[in-house]
Amino acid sequence: MKRNVFLLLGLALCLMATACTRLEQARPMDGRGPGELPREQLAYRDAVPAEFGDLIGVTSNADNPTWTQAWFMKADKSIVVVWINARTGYMLSDAVVIPRR
Numbered sequence: 207m208k209r210n211v212f213l214l215l216g217l218a219l220c221l222m223a224t225a226c227t228r229l230e231q232a233r234p235m236d237g238r239g240p241g242e243l244p245r246e247q248l249a250y251r252d253a254v255p256a257e258f259g260d261l262i263g264v265t266s267n268a269d270n271p272t273w274t275q276a277w278f279m280k281a282d283k284s285i286v287v288v289w290i291n292a293r294t295g296y297m298l299s300d301a302v303v304i305p306r307r
Contacts, residue, residue: 245300246286254278258286258301266292282306 249255258278262285266274272293278286285304290297 243302243304246303248288248297248299248301251297251299254288257281258288 254276257280259280260278261276262279263277264274265277272291274290274292276288276290278288280286283306285306287302287304288297
């Protein structure tokens, strides 16, 4: 009886080990191909430039909840997205600009 239990436990562990897959590392600023939006280099990384305008929203990604996106609207109505790590306070050096036409 004990032997059967250990055999089943061993088989279950083998099945669980083969089912594991490595998660993709989050890289929010990596390009995904044609149609990329323009990026703007931040002048400093301890504050958001005033020319980005008013903060209009903050979102997070369910797959990687520590990274938040701060959405700003410039005076010309274009949208700027800045990525901030909510856990560490680290801000990426690039911002994505979504122009309005």
